[in-house]
């Protein structure tokens with residue numbers, strides 16, 4: 001992004017509440033952390049305008065890709081921490097709550113992880129040894145700096161049973177507990193999370209509850225469940241979200257919304273998950289706004305964001321953090337998933353780093369709460 005955009009970002013009057021520039025992390029300071037997922041252009045500050053925006057607006061960061069197995073541990077015995085160190089350094093310098101994402105997943109993990117030296121499927125012992133080495137090396141390196149880890153990502157299928165990943169097939173069901181035990185040994189102070197999409201569906205939510213209870217029975221402390229939050233204009237409903245927040249908080253586990261974005265584009269299917277391997281062919285009618293979002297749709301998106309944050313605010317005592325998956329619309333993965341080359345508008349900042357009506361709507365959900373509070377306190381003030 002160019003200097004002109006930076007100037008625009010800094011000079012714009014974000015007048016949401018009482019004339020002061022609106023800042024997400026300040027607006028929600030008493031409620032939950034506000035995060036963004038970053039790529040290297042943010043934390044290496046090559047995109048200085050967006051890096052400025054991140055520092056101004058967010059108090060927690062997640063890495064889009066640089067801590068995934070394929071980035072950090074590309075070959076046996078070979079670790080590459082150059083970008084991950086920059087990511088963590090950015091968070092430390094700016095005093096942010098730094099998230100590690102993720103340790104154990106079936107995507108973005110190289111094929112060699114699941115094979116022996118001859119290219120045959122690895123044995124249980126070999127894969128467990130690799131898992132332990134990976135977790136100890138990565139978690140150990142950032143001990144005291146990364147405050148919470150997505151230890152296992154997307155272990156469940158849509159029916160709530162364990163997804164038949166190579167982890168499950170080779171190690172067996174206890175791969176999940178092993179991952180949490182290794183992570184806890186590697187950094188006893190770090191919070192450990194379970195992160196998945198579609199947990200607002202009853203069957204998958206019930207499966208996650210079973211999984212969490214098993215982990216708790218084995219002495220694992222799960223600090224929070226991450227609802228990824230890849231949402232659209234109608235899903236999930238308030239009831240869906242409320243049911244899943246309740247289900248997890250009943251177990252004594254906090255909830256975080258870890259990868260929030262709201263897709264306004266027409267869907268190629270009824271699918272409401274975020275399986276990154278899913279692909280559909282491009283069709284013009286599925287990319288209706290290549291030149292900009294019409295005002296009416298912009299307002300609908302703002303309303304949808306307001307509705308979601310009103311739900312989050314209602315449950316603010318159960319919610320630890322709300323993290324957006326990206327910073328501006330231009331950098332969102334939804335420009336290329338599940339259809340390549342679309343123009344998507346899922347975040348609070350537009351392609352020039354300008355706050356959208358959705359930004360104001362989100363800020364206003366805290367204002368609304370304060371107004372109610374002030375009204376109820378008027379007699380004592």
Ligand code: GLA
Nearest residue numbers: 064153197228259274276333
């Ligand atoms: C999943 C993963 C993230 C990311 C997003 C899409 O939800 O957890 O790491 O890959 O998909 O970009």
